[in-house]
Amino acid sequence: MSIGLILLFVVGLGVIGFYLGRRRALTSVSGDPRKLHSLPSQYGQSVFLFTVVPALLLLAVWLLAEPRVIDSRVRGVVEATGATGSELDLKMADVTRISEGLDALVQRSTLTEDQLTQMRADMADVRGRLADVGVALGSAVEPAVFQAAKQRRALVQTSSLLKGAGVALFAIAGFAFAISRINPTFRARNVSEGVVMALLIGSSLVAILTTVGIVLSLVFETASFFRMYPAKDFFLSLTWNPQFRGGSDLGIWPLLWGTLYVSFIALLVAVPIGLLAAIYLAEYASKRVRSVAKPAIEILAGIPTIVYGLFALITVGPALRDYFAQPLGLGSSSSSVMTAGLVMGIMLIPFVSSLSDDIINSVPQAMRDGSYGLGATKSESIKQVILPAALPGVVGAVLLAASRAIGETMIVVLGAGAAAKLSLNPFEAMTTITVKIVSQLTGDTEFASPETLVAFALGLTLFVFTLGLNVLALYIVRKYREQYE
C-alpha cells in the first residue's frame, strides 16, 4: 500500500470522525450543547486527533525503523561472503539498489514474479537489466548480494502490507475508542488543546533540532580540519593568508575583526535610520504616507544583495575614496569597511524599521494620552514613554538586523574586498568570516585540505561566538524590560 493511500485513508477517517464525534456529542445531550463539558466541535476534534495522530505516529515510527530492521535481517546474508567494514556497507547499498531495481522491473512488467524467483545472478545479466530501469550499479552482481536483494525485496513487501494494515488498524481503533469515550463529561477541549500544545512544543523543538543539525554537520569536518591544522594557530594567529597549494596561515582574528567592524558600521547606519523611520511611520506619518512608505522600505530587504554589492563597488566605494579617504590621508582603497557597512546599513533599514513600527504601533494609546496630557511633546513622549515600552520588540528587530549583517556576503565581497586585515582604519579593505566560509567552500582547492575545511571551523566558531553575544543580549533585555499595565 502506498504511503499516499494510507495517508488518505487515515485523514479521511479522521474527517468522518470529526463529524460523527460532533453529532454524537450533540445527540448524547439531545441537542443541547450547554450540557456538554466542551464545545461540540471540540469533541469532533478529539475524535479526529485520536484517529489521526496515533496512526500517523505509528507510520512515522515504522518508516524510521523499517530500513534498519530489514537491513539487519539482510546483512547476515552479505556478511556470509566475508565482507566487512566499508566493503560491507557498499554491498548493502548495492543490495538496496538491486532490490529497488527488481521492484521497478516487476512494475514495468518486464519481469514476472515467477521469473524473478528463478533468476540467478550468475546467469542473468542483472546489471544490464537494472540499468534499463535506471538503477546504477558499480560492478557486476555477486550471487550472495543478489540473494540478499531478493530477500530484502520480500521483506519490504511484507513490511509494506503489515504497515498498511497496522496503520489502518490503529486509525480504526483510535476512532472507535474516541467515539466510545464521548459523553457529556468528557473533557474534549483539554484533549484537543493538549495535542495542539504538543504541536506548539514540537514546533519550537524544530529550532533545537536545526541547531543540533548545524552543529553536527559542522563538527566532523571541523575536527578533520583541526587534525590538519593546529587549533592554536587558528585561534591565536593574527594572519589570514590561505595559499592555493598549502602552507597557509589561517588565523581567525582578522576575519572576526572584519565581521565585527562591518556589522558595527552597518548597524550604526541601520539602527538610527530604521528606528527614526519607524517612529516617523508610527507616530507622525499620515495613513496614506504610512501605507505607501512602509512596504516601499520593505522592498529594500528584498532587493538581491548583489545589487547592493554593485552599488557599493561602483558608486559608494569610489566616492568615499575620493571625498573622504584620500583627502583625509586614510588610504586610497575603493573597497573599504566603510563602503560595505554603509551599503549594508541601507539594506538592513527595513529589518529595524518595519518591525519596530509594528511594535511601537501596538503600544496602547493610553500611554500616549498620559504623556500628552502632561504637556509632553510628541518627541518627548516617544523618547521617554513609548520607546521604553516598546523596547523588547525593538531589541528583537535590532538583533535581527545584526544577524543579517553577520551573515551577509555579497555586499562585503564587492564593498569591502576579500583581503583579511586587522586594522582600525575604516577606509581599508577587510573581509568577514561569512565571506570566507563561502569562498573557501566553493573554491577550486582540494576539499580535503585545510584551506577548504577551514570553512567549517569558521562556521562553528562563528556559531559559538554569536551564541555568546545572544546570551549577553538576552541578559541585557531581561534587565531593562519594562511592562505596561
Add this chain to the structure above:
Amino acid sequence: MTDATAQNTPAPSGKSLLSLDQRTRRRNASERRFRLYGAVAICLSIAALVMLLTSVIGNGASAFFQTYAKIELTLDPAELDPEGNRNPDEMGKVTTLRYGNLMKAAFPASLQAAGISTEGISDTEIGDMLSKEAPAQLRDRVLSDPDMLGESVEFWALANGRIDGYIKGRVSMASAERDSNVSPAQLQLADRMREAGLLTTRFNWDFITFPDASELRPEAAGLGVAIVGSAYMMLIVLFLALPIGVAASIYLEEFAPQNRFTDLIEVNISNLAAVPSIVFGILGLAVFINYAGLPASAPIVGGLVLTLMTLPTIIISTRAALKAVPPSIRSAALGVGASKMQTVFHHVLPLAMPGILTGTILGLAQALGETAPLLLIGMVAFVRDYPSWPIDGFFDPASALPVQVYNFTTRGDPAFVERASGAIIVLLVFLLCMNLLAIYLRRKFERRW
C-alpha cells in the same frame, strides 16, 4: 454672574498661548528636529530605494525587449529530411548545426532579395548577426510542422546579442570598432535592415517563459525555470515556515515556563538568525540530501533549507509582536473562562498579526533573494528543463530567481548585464506579488487600543 462675565475681559495670567515662551520654543524646535530626523530617515530610505530601483530598471528594462531579424528561406527537404518521410522522429536527427548552416547561407541572399546592400561585409559576418538560438527556433518550427519543408518561409529569427545591444544603445559604432565580436559594418547593415523593416524589437515574453541559455546565446536566456523553481520553493517555505514559526513563538511567549530549557531555546533561535545562510546550505546537504536521500538541485530541498533559514526571522518578529500585546487583553479573556489556548488564538494572535506579517514579509524576502545556501544543494545550476507540476515537480531539478541573477552577473558577455537586472525586476515583482496579500492583511489588522 452675568454681570461678572460681561465686565470681565479675561486677564491673561502672564503667558499667552499664542506667544511661545523660551522653553516651549526650544522644545518645539527639538520636536521639529526630531520629526525632521524621522522624515529624513524615511526620505533617505526611499531615496536609496529609488536610486537602486532606477539603476536596476534602467539597466534591466531593456531585457524585456528583444530584436528579431526577418529572414526568408527555402527549407531544403534533402538537407532537413534525409529519409524523405516527413517523420518528425527521423527529422529530429538533423542537428541544429545543419539548420544553422542553412540559415547562414540563406540570410545574405534573403537580404539581397529584399534590396539591401550587403557590400563590404562577408557572408559569415552577416550570418553571425543572427543568434545561435535561431537555428534551434527554426528546427522546432519545422519539427512541429514538417509540411513546411520545401516551401519558402518567412521567419523572424532572434538577432545576435550585439546587434540587439546596438538597437538598445548598449553597443555603439565606436565600441564595435574595438569589439572582436561585432564590426561596424554589421551595425551599419543592421541600420539598413531596420529602415527596411527587416529588423524589429518586440516585447520579450521569452525572457519570462524561456529557460536559461548558455553564454553563447545571451539573447535567448530566460527565467522560466527559475520562476517555477522559486515559486515551488516559496510555496514550501510559506506552508512550513509560517505555521511552524508562529507555533514556536506562541509556545515560547505564551506557554513556556521560564526556565533554563526555554532560555536555551530562546537563545538558540536568536542565534540561528545569525547563522550565515551558507551554513544552512551545509546543513541541507548533510541532512536532506546525504542523510534523507532527497534529490539534489530540487526545489523540495531548497524549500526546506530556506524554511529553516526563514524560521528565526519569523519567530523573532512574532515573539516581539506577541510581547507587545497588553496583558489586560489576556486577563479579560481568561476572566470569562477562556483557556490559555483560546485566549491566544482568539485575542492575542489577531492583535499580533501585523508583526507576524512583517516577519513573514522580511523572511520571505530573504528566502526569495538568497543564493548562498542553494549553492551547496545544487540549485545554483544551469537547468533547461522545466520541472513538472507539483508534487512531483518539487523533486525535479530547478533553478531559482536569485540563482539566475547570480549566474547572469558572472557571465562574460555584456548582454547578460541587462538580463541580470531584468531578472532582478522579475524577482522584485514576484516579491511584491507575494507581499501584497501580507501588506493588505497587515493593514487590516493594524489597530490601536
Add this chain to the structure above:
Amino acid sequence: AAARDNIQTAGSSTVLPYATIVAESFGENFDFPTPVVESGGSGAGRKKLCEGVGENTIDIANSSSRISQSDIDTCAQNGVTEIMEVRIGYDGIVFASDIEGPDFAFTPADWFNALAKDIVVDGEVKANDNASWSDVNGDLPDQQILAFVPGTKHGTREVFDEKVILAGCEESGAMEVFAEQNGGDEDKAEEMCTSLRTDGVSVDIDGDYTETLARIDANKNAIGVFGLSFYENNTDKLKVATMSGINPSTETIASGEYPVSRPLYFYVKNAHLDVIPGLQEYIEFFVSDDMAGPDGPLANYGLVSDPELAATQEMVANRTPMGPLDE
C-alpha cells in the same frame, strides 16, 4: 525510487560556461533531457563525484585543475573506482586594463617585481615599495601599480602564482637569492617568491571576472587578470597586455607561445555510464570536433582547443578509466 533521467554535473565555474554550451546543444539535438550543470567550485564538484555510486550522486565533475590523489582515494573508499579523466582544452589567462589606458608589455619578472612582498635589488632582499610600473621597469608606463588578481580560492591563482610570479622570480634571479638566504631550501624560496604584497597594491578578487571588470571600471588605472574567453567578450572595454612579447590568443596559447594557460578537465564516473541515459552520448558529444574542435562553439567562446583532442575522443569511446596520477 524514481530513477533519475537527467545527467548531473557539478564543479568548476571556469568550466561552467563550456559545459553549459555543450549541455544546451546536447539537449537541443538529442532526445535526452538537458544535463543539469552546477557550479560551486572544482573542489566541491570532485567531492560530490566521490561521494559514491548511485543516483543521488553526480555523474560528472568539472574541474579547472587536475584531480588529486586524496580525491582519488576518497572516491575509491566510497566505491567510485573507475573515473575517466577528460581534458577538454586549455584556458588562457590574460592581463588586461582599461581600454583608455596605456599599452602594457609585461614579462613575468615585471609582475614579480611589482607584486612580490620581497624583491631583490642589487642582490639585496628588500621589502617591495615600487609604486609605479615605471619603477619596476623603465619601459612600462608611469602608472600606479594596482593589480586585481584572483583570490586564493581560484584555480587561476595557482596558475598565476606558478607561471607568472614564480617564473618571474626565477627570471629575475630573485629565486637564487631567496634560496641562498634560506640555506638552499627551495620550498622556502618558492614560498617567498609567491607571497604577495599586503599593502593594497595587489587586491585579491574572490568573485568572478565580472567583478574584476567592475573594479577596473571603478579604478581606471588597475590591471586585472582575466580568462581569455572573458576578455574576448569584452574587447571593447579591456585592453590586453602582452606577456614576454606574445599577444594572447587561442592560436598562441595552443602553440604554447603564450605561457600563461592551464588545462581544463571533467571527470566521469564510469559506473554511471550505462545507467544514466545519455551520459555516454553527452561526453562523446562534448569532445567531438563539432563542439571542442578548433572551429567549434567552445573555441569560438575562447576555449583553447586541445591539440590532442583525437586521443581524448578515442579514450572516451573506449571508456578508459584514468590510471594512477603520474606527476
Add this chain to the structure above:
Amino acid sequence: MYDMNRVENAVGQDEIKISARKVQVYYGDTHAIKDVDVDILDKTVTAFIGPSGCGKSTFLRCLNRMNDTIAAARVEGKIALDGEDIYDRRVDPVQLRAKVGMVFQKPNPFPKSIYDNVAYGPRIHGLARNKAELDEIVERSLRGAALWNEAKDRLQEPGTGLSGGQQQRLCIARAVATSPEVLLMDEPCSALDPIATGQVEELIEQLRQQFSVVIVTHSMQQAARVSQKTAFFHLGNLVEYGETDDIFTKPKDSRTESYISGRIG
C-alpha cells in the same frame, strides 16, 4: 418578594460556596495578603471593603486563580470551591474561571465589537444552540448591565469606543453572559452614575437568587445596600468578617470602626 428573599437567604447562607484558609499572597518579597480565612456563602452577596491598596483585588483574584497570570505573584494556603481545592494540580483553571467569573477593576473590553465582547463567553462555553439564542443571551446580559439602551444601535461598533462607564457595564455584561456560579466584581460601579449603579445593584440582587456574588466597593452605602456579608481588609489582613448589618452597626474591631466612621461619601 421580600419574604421569598428572606427564605432563600436563609437556605443559601447555610451553604459555603468558597472557603479560604490561611491564604497568603506574595508579590515577590512583599506580603500582600496575610493569613486570610474567609467563607463565602452561596446565594449571598459578600462585600469586600477596605482602604485602597489593602489587598482586596489581590484576594479576589485568588478566588479564580487570576493571579496565576502574574509572574511575580505567589499564593499559599487553601481555597476550596464547593469543597474542592482550586489550587489542586488536577484542577483546570479554565473550568474554574468558567464557574467563577470576574469583572476587573479597570474595564478591559476586547478590541472587538460590542456584540462580540458579550458573545465571546457564551460562544466558547457553548451556551447557545444557535444565533437566535446567542442574540438573546447578549441582549439579556446587556439589559442586565443597563447598557442595552445605549448599545442596541451600535452592537457592531468596537467596545473600545465606549465611554468609561459604558465600558465598565460592558465588562459586567460580558461576565454575566457566561452565567458563572460565583461572580467576582471588583468595583463594578466605580465609573457609574447613581442610576446606572442602581440598575447594576438590581442585577446583583437578581444574580444572588441563584449564584454567589463577591463585590469590592469603596462605597459603604453600596456595601450596606447590596451585601449580606461584609469583609473588611486592612494592610493585607482580614480584620473583620460578618453580617453586613453587624459590621456597619456594631463593628468588633477598632480599625473597622474607625474606617467606617471616617466615612465621608
Add this chain to the structure above:
Amino acid sequence: MYDMNRVENAVGQDEIKISARKVQVYYGDTHAIKDVDVDILDKTVTAFIGPSGCGKSTFLRCLNRMNDTIAAARVEGKIALDGEDIYDRRVDPVQLRAKVGMVFQKPNPFPKSIYDNVAYGPRIHGLARNKAELDEIVERSLRGAALWNEAKDRLQEPGTGLSGGQQQRLCIARAVATSPEVLLMDEPCSALDPIATGQVEELIEQLRQQFSVVIVTHSMQQAARVSQKTAFFHLGNLVEYGETDDIFTKPKDSRTESYISGRIG
C-alpha cells in the same frame, strides 16, 4: 481660613478662565456633544455631573485638546483659555496641555518607576533646577495625592505594580506635579476609599487657591462638597450650569431635578 477662602472665591469667580461657545463634538457620525456653552472660572472648582455616556469626558478632553489624538473625533465651536482660542492654528497644544493638565478616567501610569512617573512632567517642563528640587516636587505631589505613605518605600518600583486606587492617585500626583493652571480631573476618586477620597478632595481645595479645577464625578455628595459651580450634562447637552448650591437645591430643569432626586449613593 474659611473667611479667606470666601474672599478668594469672590475674586476668583470674577475671572473666566475657560470659555466654551457652541462646542460640538462628533465621533464619526455620532454627535456626542451638542452646542455646549460654558464658562469655567478661575480659582474655582467646577463639577461636571451627568449619567454615564452623556459626554462629560468628551467635553473635558476638548478643553485641553486631547481629542486631537482620536482620529474619529471632530471638534467644532470656540473654546478660549484666558481669552485666547485654543483651537487657533497658532496655538501649540503642547503648551496648552502644560497649562491645562489632565487626570484620565482610566489610570494609565507609565511603565516606569513610581518616581519617574511623577518626575516626568517636571522634567520635561524644566520645573526643577536639580535633583533635590525634583525630589521635593515628587514628594509634595505624592503627599498631595495621599500616596506618599504607601509609596515612599517603593519609589523605584514600577508604577504598574500598584493597586487600582494607588494607580489613580499616582496619576493625580503626576498631573499635580506639573503645576497646571487648570486641572481637569475625570473621576479622580472613583477607585478610592472614603479616607483617600477625603485627602484628594483636600488637595483639590488647596489647588483651588491658585488654580482652576474641573472635576467629573458621579457622586453628588462629592460634587456638593468640593465644587462651587456645577454643570449637568445629559445626552450630549449641557442642561444646566450654575452655582453648585443652586443646582442641588433648586434645579431649574426637570431633567436635572430628576437626575438629582433619583440619587442613591
